[in-house]
Structure formats: structure tokens, C-alpha cells
Amino acid sequence: MTNQGQAEPQTGSSRPHAISISVFFPCYNEEDNVGTTVAKAREVLDRLNADYELIIVDDGSSDDTARIADTIATEDPAVKVIHHPTNLGYGVALQSGIRAAHKNLVFYTDGDGQFDFAEMPPLLDLMRHYDIVSCYRLDRQDSIVRRFNGWCWTKLVCLMFGLKIRDIDCAFKLYKREVFDNMELCSTGALIAAEILTRAVRKGCTITQTGVHHFPRTAGRQTGADLRVILRAFRELIKLRKKISSAK
Numbered sequence: 001m002t003n004q005g006q007a008e009p010q011t012g013s014s015r016p017h018a019i020s021i022s023v024f025f026p027c028y029n030e031e032d033n034v035g036t037t038v039a040k041a042r043e044v045l046d047r048l049n050a051d052y053e054l055i056i057v058d059d060g061s062s063d064d065t066a067r068i069a070d071t072i073a074t075e076d077p078a079v080k081v082i083h084h085p086t087n088l089g090y091g092v093a094l095q096s097g098i099r100a101a102h103k104n105l106v107f108y109t110d111g112d113g114q115f116d117f118a119e120m121p122p123l124l125d126l127m128r129h130y131d132i133v134s135c136y137r138l139d140r141q142d143s144i145v146r147r148f149n150g151w152c153w154t155k156l157v158c159l160m161f162g163l164k165i166r167d168i169d170c171a172f173k174l175y176k177r178e179v180f181d182n183m184e185l186c187s188t189g190a191l192i193a194a195e196i197l198t199r200a201v202r203k204g205c206t207i208t209q210t211g212v213h214h215f216p217r218t219a220g221r222q223t224g225a226d227l228r229v230i231l232r233a234f235r236e237l238i239k240l241r242k243k244i245s246s247a248k
């Protein structure tokens with residue numbers, strides 16, 4: 001893939017944009033986090049003089065996330081909001097973000113403030129040589145049980161789909177937009193990251209990995225370790241494995 005994320009040359013007198021990027025944030029009940037998460041990303045992208053859009057995917061939140069997101073979008077034309085009428089799941093939220101992304105590069109991170117968007121710009125250089133940067137969490141800020149479960153999940157998924165990824169669910173990933181061309185995704189839950197990378201590798205896309213810092217949640221409730229979320233991921237894992245094997 002050739003496009004490295006450079007923006008189209010601009011007409012007019014303003015300084016040309018260095019980079020064209022869509023950034024999206026899956027959010028479920030993140031009323032206390034969404035504002036700061038978006039503001040930090042905007043500050044970094046403005047400094048980069050990027051041609052950018054910020055997309056908040058509100059996945060049927062029952063708190064004030066939807067209203068706050070709409071207010072941010074009203075005040076800033078670079079911000080778009082997608083609302084799901086009900087809580088459809090992390091995978092559907094990522095699918096919505098990807099569909100809405102129209103710039104040359106696509107980046108996503110969680111809307112819960114557990115990552116630092118200032119660590120995104122160093123990834124841009126890697127797009128000269130790779131189609132995807134998939135990050136891994138340095139010093140993951142979760143309990144030892146959660147870290148162990150996450151490690152086992154990464155190993156299992158990599159074994160089933162022939163991937164070599166250190167931290168499959170790390171929500172700090174950068175893609176060339178063409179990676180998603182003609183890619184049909186079916187995972188509605190946490191398996192989505194693995195599905196994207198598996199389909200991308202099958203298309204011949206190249207992946208590199210680098211570490212990013214991870215921060216404790218300071219507000220809102222973590223749902224990533226809920227039993228419902230885990231069971232859904234396992235159900236979808238079996239389904240995807242069958243689907244991919246039958247497509248060989």
C-alpha cells in the first residue's frame with residue numbers, strides 16, 4: 001500500500017497539512033472522560049497541523065455522554081458524533097468508527113483516558129514502511145488477574161489466526177485507510193481487534209508494533225472484564241475461526 005497519510009495539497013494561502021487522519025473514540029458511559037480525551041487529541045493534531053476529523057462513537061450510553069459529545073461537535077466542526085440507539089458492543093462501535101473515517105489514516109483509542117494521545121505522532125513515521133501500527137501496553141494498569149487473562153487471550157487468538165501480536169486488545173492502533181477497503185467485519189464484541197488484524201494480514205498488509213503507556217481509569221466504570229463481554233468474545237472467536245477456515 002502506498003499512501004503514507006500525507007494530506008492532499010491545499011488550495012489557498014494556508015500552510016499545507018502534513019497529515020490526513022481520522023481519529024475515533026469508542027465510548028460507553030464516558031461522561032467524565034470524553035471531553036478531556038477529545039480535547040487532548042485536538043491539541044496534538046492542531047500542533048501537527050493535521051487535516052483531521054475526530055469521531056466520538058457513543059454506543060448507546062445511558063449517562064450524559066451523548067449530550068456532552070453533541071455539545072463538543074456543535075462547537076467544533078472537526079468533531080462528529082455517531083450515536084447507537086442502544087448499547088451494541090465494542091466491535092460494532094469500532095465498525096461504526098471505521099465506516100465514518102474518511103481521511104488517509106485511521107487511528108482509534110478508547111474514550112476513557114487510559115492512553116495518552118501525545119504518544120500517537122511518533123507512530124506516523126512508521127507508516128512509511130508499514131500499513132498498521134499495533135501498540136502494546138507498557139506496564140498495563142490492570143490487576144494481575146486481568147493482565148494474565150489478557151495475555152492468555154492474546155496467545156489464544158494469535159494461535160488460532162496465525163498472528164504475531166504482543167497485545168491484541170491494546171486500543172492504540174493506527175491504520176492506512178485502504179486496509180479497510182472491501183473488508184467485511186462481523187465481530188460485535190471484543191474480538192474485533194483480532195478480526196481486523198487477521199483480515200488485514202490475509203490481504204497482505206504489514207504490521208509493526210511499539211509500546212505505549214497505559215494509565216489507570218480515573219472515572220467511569222470498566223466493562224472490558226465483564227463476564228458478558230468475555231463470553232461474547234469466546235462465542236465470536238469460534239464463529240470467526242469457522243468462517244475464516246471455510247474461506248481458505
Ligand SMILES: Nc1nc2c(ncn2[C@@H]2O[C@H](COP(=O)(O)OP(=O)(O)O)[C@@H](O)[C@H]2O)c(=O)[nH]1
Nearest residue numbers: 026027028059089090093110111112222223224
Ligand atoms: N462501544 C462500546 N464501547 C465500550 C463498551 N464497553 C466499553 N466500551 C468502551 O471501550 C473502552 C474500553 O472499555 P473499558 O471498560 O475501559 O475496558 P478495558 O480498557 O479493556 O478495561 C472505553 O472507551 C469504553 O467506553 C461497549 O459495550 N460498547
Ligand SMILES: [Mg+2]
Nearest residue numbers: 110112114222
Ligand atoms: Mg479502559
